[in-house]
Amino acid sequence: MADGDARNTYTVERQALIPAPPARVYAALADFHDWPNWSPWEGLDPDMTRTFSGADAGVGAVYEWKGNRKAGEGRMEITAAEEPSGVTLALDFLKPFKSSSTTRFRLEPEGDGTRVTWTMQGPKTFVTKVMGIFTSMDKLIGKDFEKGLSQLEAHVTA
Numbered sequence: 001m002a003d004g005d006a007r008n009t010y011t012v013e014r015q016a017l018i019p020a021p022p023a024r025v026y027a028a029l030a031d032f033h034d035w036p037n038w039s040p041w042e043g044l045d046p047d048m049t050r051t052f053s054g055a056d057a058g059v060g061a062v063y064e065w066k067g068n069r070k071a072g073e074g075r076m077e078i079t080a081a082e083e084p085s086g087v088t089l090a091l092d093f094l095k096p097f098k099s100s101s102t103t104r105f106r107l108e109p110e111g112d113g114t115r116v117t118w119t120m121q122g123p124k125t126f127v128t129k130v131m132g133i134f135t136s137m138d139k140l141i142g143k144d145f146e147k148g149l150s151q152l153e154a155h156v157t158a
Contacts, residue, residue, distance in 0.1 A: 016149035022084035032063035040148035
């Protein structure tokens with residue numbers, strides 16, 4: 001998704017330097033079966049149902065979830081995977097409200113580790129515009145990205 005008009009799109013981005021090679025970080029991102037080990041949202045509902053379909057990993061891999069009010073319901077599909085430099089996903093939330101966004105993980109070697117940049121960008125819907133009166137998407141999701149990057153680091157360096 002292009003940057004577009006800031007009034008009509010939102011962008012959330014966080015970075016972390018993870019002391020692991022890009023290939024190891026990439027493997028944890030490109031395989032949805034590995035996401036329960038690090039994703040910041042996995043603990044929101046211990047009874048959440050997960051469905052994996054499509055490719056085992058990389059382009060075409062699909063992850064669908066259905067959970068309580070906090071976890072919601074949605075679907076992710078890997079639309080681009082450039083080993084070991086990045087993964088792009090189409091992310092669709094169905095509940096608690098419908099929204100679609102593009103999520104990218106960019107991986108760049110830095111010293112003995114990997115600079116991971118996690119970006120989510122999407123259109124501002126009526127719901128996100130109303131929520132924006134009270135808080136920004138960055139404040140709403142940014143802390144989750146920070147937690148996820150920390151948990152990703154712990155997972156790939158364990």
